[in-house]
Amino acid sequence: MNIRNKKDFGAGIMYMVFGLFFALNALNYKMGTAAKMGPGYFPFWLGAFLAALGFFILLKSMSSKSAEESIGKWDWRIMIWISGSVALYGILLPTLGFLLSVIILVFISASASHEFNWKGSALNALFLVTFTYLAFVKGLNLQFPLYPAFLN
Amino acid sequence: MELLNNLSLGFETAFTLQNLMYCFIGCVLGTLIGVLPGLGPIATIAMLLPATYALPPIAALIMLAGIYYGSQYGGSTTAILLNIPGETSSVVTAIDGYQMAKRGRAGVALFAAGFGSFFAGCVATLLLAAFAAPLAEVAFKFGPAEYFSLMVLGLIGAVVLASGSLIKAIGMILLGLLLGLIGTDVNSGVARYSFDIPQLSDGIGFVSVAMGVFGFAEIMLNLEKKGTGETFLNKVTTLIPTWTDVKRMTPSILRGTTIGSILGILPGGGAALAAFGAYTVEKKSSKYSEEFGKGAIEGVAGPESANNAAAQTSFIPLLTLGIPPNAVMALMVGAMTIHNIQPGPQVMTSNPALFWGLIASMWIGNVMLILLNLPLIGIWVKLLKIPYRLLYPAILVFCCIGVYTVSNSVFDVFVTAGFGVIGYMFFKFGCEPAPLLLGFVLGPMMEENFRRALLLSRGDFTTFITRPLSLGLLVAAALLVVIVALPAIKKSRQEVFSEEL
Numbered sequence: 181m182n183i184r185n186k187k188d189f190g191a192g193i194m195y196m197v198f199g200l201f202f203a204l205n206a207l208n209y210k211m212g213t214a215a216k217m218g219p220g221y222f223p224f225w226l227g228a229f230l231a232a233l234g235f236f237i238l239l240k241s242m243s244s245k246s247a248e249e250s251i252g253k254w255d256w257r258i259m260i261w262i263s264g265s266v267a268l269y270g271i272l273l274p275t276l277g278f279l280l281s282v283i284i285l286v287f288i289s290a291s292a293s294h295e296f297n298w299k300g301s302a303l304n305a306l307f308l309v310t311f312t313y314l315a316f317v318k319g320l321n322l323q324f325p326l327y328p329a330f331l332n
Numbered sequence: 333m334e335l336l337n338n339l340s341l342g343f344e345t346a347f348t349l350q351n352l353m354y355c356f357i358g359c360v361l362g363t364l365i366g367v368l369p370g371l372g373p374i375a376t377i378a379m380l381l382p383a384t385y386a387l388p389p390i391a392a393l394i395m396l397a398g399i400y401y402g403s404q405y406g407g408s409t410t411a412i413l414l415n416i417p418g419e420t421s422s423v424v425t426a427i428d429g430y431q432m433a434k435r436g437r438a439g440v441a442l443f444a445a446g447f448g449s450f451f452a453g454c455v456a457t458l459l460l461a462a463f464a465a466p467l468a469e470v471a472f473k474f475g476p477a478e479y480f481s482l483m484v485l486g487l488i489g490a491v492v493l494a495s496g497s498l499i500k501a502i503g504m505i506l507l508g509l510l511l512g513l514i515g516t517d518v519n520s521g522v523a524r525y526s527f528d529i530p531q532l533s534d535g536i537g538f539v540s541v542a543m544g545v546f547g548f549a550e551i552m553l554n555l556e557k558k559g560t561g562e563t564f565l566n567k568v569t570t571l572i573p574t575w576t577d578v579k580r581m582t583p584s585i586l587r588g589t590t591i592g593s594i595l596g597i598l599p600g601g602g603a604a605l606a607a608f609g610a611y612t613v614e615k616k617s618s619k620y621s622e623e624f625g626k627g628a629i630e631g632v633a634g635p636e637s638a639n640n641a642a643a644q645t646s647f648i649p650l651l652t653l654g655i656p657p658n659a660v661m662a663l664m665v666g667a668m669t670i671h672n673i674q675p676g677p678q679v680m681t682s683n684p685a686l687f688w689g690l691i692a693s694m695w696i697g698n699v700m701l702i703l704l705n706l707p708l709i710g711i712w713v714k715l716l717k718i719p720y721r722l723l724y725p726a727i728l729v730f731c732c733i734g735v736y737t738v739s740n741s742v743f744d745v746f747v748t749a750g751f752g753v754i755g756y757m758f759f760k761f762g763c764e765p766a767p768l769l770l771g772f773v774l775g776p777m778m779e780e781n782f783r784r785a786l787l788l789s790r791g792d793f794t795t796f797i798t799r800p801l802s803l804g805l806l807v808a809a810a811l812l813v814v815i816v817a818l819p820a821i822k823k824s825r826q827e828v829f830s831e832e833l
C-alpha cells in the first residue's frame with residue numbers, strides 16, 4: 181500500500197469518521213419513511229453519504245494516478261497553545277473574573293509566538309484589558325463576572 | 333416610481349444619526365480589517381456579531397454590511413503598498429498594484445482602486461435595489477421542493493466556484509449540514525447528537541464554528557509561518573492620475589463592475605472570485621497585455637471594481653430568496669436570525685424600512701469609504717506597523733469575549749476552542765472551510781424543506797423533477813458540475829486559483 185496523496189488520505193479518514201459517527205448515532209432516533217420522516221432519516225443518509233465519499237477519497241489517494249502531496253509539519257505546540265489558552269479562559273472566567281482572565285489569556289497566547297517578550301505582552305495586556313472593559317462592560321453593558329469569585 | 337418611494341424610505345431610515353454612526357463604525361472596522369493582513373471579514377463579523385445584540389436590528393445589519401464591503405476597500409491598500417493582500421479578494425490587485433507602487437505610482441494605484449470600488453459599489457447597490465423586488469416575487473412562488481433544489485444549486489455553486497478539490501469541498505458541505513442538525517429537532521422534539529449535554533440541545537452556536545474554524549485556525553497558521561512582519565513599505569505619492577491613466581482605467585472599471593455584479597449574485601460567488609475573473613478578462617482583452625504583471629493600471633482598476641461590486645450584489649440572493657450565496661452572507665443570516673428576522677422575500681414587505689434602509693446605507697457607506705480611504709490613507713498606513721505578536725492576542729481576546737456573550741456561557745468558549753483544532757486539521761488536510769459554514773447555516777432549512785416536499789408528495793421523490801421550477805434549478809446544478817468537470821475548464825480553473833496560494 182502506497183499513500184501518494186497524504187492530504188486526501190487524511191481528509192478521507194476524517195470524513196469517514198464523521199460520517200459514520202453521524203450515521204450510526206442516527207440509528208438511535210426514529211427513522212420513519214420518506215413521506216413521514218423521523219428525526220433520524222435526514223442525518224442517517226447524509227452521514228452515510230459522507231462516509232461513502234470519505235472512503236472514495238481514501239481509495240483515490242492510494243491510486244497510482246493521484247498527485248503526490250504531503251501534509252506538512254503539524255505544529256502541535258501552537259495548536260495546543262492557542263486553543264488551550266482559549267479553553268483556559270473559559271475555565272478561569274467564572275472563578276477569577278473578567279479582568280484577570282483577559283490578562284492571563286493575553287500572556288499565554290502571546291507566548292506561542294517566537295517573537296514573545298515580557299514587556300510588550302504586559303503593555304498589550306494592560307491596553308486590552310482597559311479597552312475591553314471600557315468597550316464591552318461599560319459601553320455595551322454586557323454582563324460578566326468582573327472580579328475573582330473569592331472577593332465577592 | 334415605486335422604486336423612488338422605496339428609496340426615499342430607505343434614505344429616511346439610513347439618515348438617522350444612529351444609523352449613520354453605525355454605518356461609519358462598520359466602514360472604519362471594515363477598512364481596518366481589510367488593511368490588517370491575517371484577519372478576514374468572516375472572522376471579524378463572527379467576532380463582532382455578539383456586540384450587535386444590544387443594537388436595533390437595522391443598525392446591526394448596517395454595521396455588519398459596512399464591515400464586509402469596507403474590507404474590500406481596505407484590502408487593496410496593503411496589496412498595493414506591501415505586496416501583502418489584506419483579503420483574498422485583493423490577491424490579484426497585489427500583482428500589478430505593487431509593481432505600480434515600486435515605480436513611484438502608489439498614489440495613482442490607490443486612486444484607481446478606490447475610485448473603481450466607489451463606482452462599482454454605487455452601480456451594484458442600484459442593481460440590488462432594482463432587482464430585489466421582482467426576484468422576491470419569484471421567490472413567493474417557491475414551494476418546499478423548489479427551495480430544496482435552490483439550496484442544492486447554491487451548495488453545488490459554492491463547491492464548483494471554490495478553489496481546491498471539488499470532491500473534498502462536497503464533503504465539507506455534507507459535514508456542515510450534519511453539524512447544523514445537532515440540537516433539538518423542531519418536528520419531533522428529539523434532541524439529536526446532544527448526548528445529554530443540556531447546552532448541546534440548542535445546537536452548536538454558529539459563532540463558535542465560524543470563529544474557531546476561521547479565526548483561531550488562521551492565527552495558528554500565521555504563527556506557524558514564523559514571519560517577522562518586517563516588510564518594505566512603499567511611499568504614497570500623488571493620488572492624482574494622468575489623463576492617460578483615466579482613459580485606460582475607465583473601461584476596466586466598467587468591465588470590472590459588470591463582471592463583479594454578475595459573479596456576486598451567483599451562488600458560491602463573491603468578492604474573491606469576482607476579482608480573479610475580472611483580472612483574467614482584463615489581461616486577455618487589454619491592448620497593453622504585455623504590461624500586466626509590470627504595473628498595468630487595468631490590473632488594479634478592474635479587479636478592485638469587481639470585488640466591491642460583488643460584495644454588494646451578493647446581498648441579492650440573501651435578501652430576496654433567503655439563501656446565502658457565500659460564507660459572509662451565511663453569517664448575515666445568523667445576524668438576522670439573532671434579531672428575529674427570517675431572511676427571505678417576506679423581509680421586503682414585512683419590514684420595508686429595514687430592507688431599504690440597508691440598501692440606502694450601502695450608498696452612504698461607499699461615500700464614507702472613499703473619503704476614509706483616499707484622503708486619510710496615511711492613518712491606515714501607520715496601522716500596518718502593528719506587529720502580529722501584539723495583534724493576535726487581541727483577536728483572541730475579542731473572540732473569547734464575543735463568544736461568551738452569545739449566551740453568557742463558558743460552554744460556547746470550549747466549543748470554539750475545539751473548532752479551532754478542527755479548523756487547523758481541515759487546513760492540513762487541504763479541506764476548505766467556507767463550504768462547511770454555508771452547509772452549517774443551510775442544514776436545518778434544507779432538512780425542513782426536504783421533509784415538507786416529500787410530505788406533500790406522499791414520499792414520491794420525483795416531486796423534485798416533475799415540478800418545472802425545481803427541475804430547472806437541479807438541471808442548472810448538474811450543468812455546473814458537468815462544466816467544471818470538462819478538461820479545458822478544469823485546467824483553467826486550476827490556473828486561476830493557483831495564484832491564490
